[in-house]
Amino acid sequence: xxxxxxxxxxxxxxxxxxxxxxxxxxxxxxxxxxxxxxxxxxxxxxxxxxxxxxxxxxxxxxxxxxxxxxxxxxxxxxxxxxxxxxxxxxxxx
Numbered sequence: 001x002x003x004x005x006x007x008x009x010x011x012x013x014x015x016x017x018x019x020x021x022x023x024x025x026x027x028x029x030x031x032x033x034x035x036x037x038x039x040x041x042x043x044x045x046x047x048x049x050x051x052x053x054x055x056x057x058x059x060x061x062x063x064x065x066x067x068x069x070x071x072x073x074x075x076x077x078x079x080x081x082x083x084x085x086x087x088x089x090x091x092x093x
Contacts, residue, residue, distance in 0.1 A: 005056065005080045007072075009090040012052030017087050019047050032087055042067055046075055050088065 005011075013019065017032040028044030030037040039047070045066055049059035056079060063070050082088035 005076050005083065005090065007057035007060070007076075008055050010052050010055055011050040011059075011079050011083065011088050011090045013047070013050070014087055014089050019044065030087060037087070042070060043078055046078055047082075047088075050079060052091065 013030070017030060020029050020031050021027065022029050022038070028039040028041065030039060030047070042063065045063055046059055049062050056076065060072050060075050063075060079088060083090060
């Protein structure tokens with residue numbers, strides 16, 4: 001079982017996973033060896049800010065400046081789900 005995600009961690013996409021745009025629908029996606037995950041605009045923005053150099057708290061701040069009513073818990077949940085799916089990793093120090 002993994003530890004809970006904290007605001008001070010620096011998540012990033014796992015090696016072999018990349019953010020892109022579906023060429024037909026122009027919807028943001030994550031490409032990975034086993035498949036593709038379609039994203040909404042907010043999730044895509046979170047992933048763009050989770051580049052390994054920014055903390056979760058910094059991503060929350062940046063996203064809250066772009067979108068109204070984005071809850072910290074929703075961002076933490078998204079990143080934790082991506083970590084659980086082995087699409088993202090975090091530097092646990």
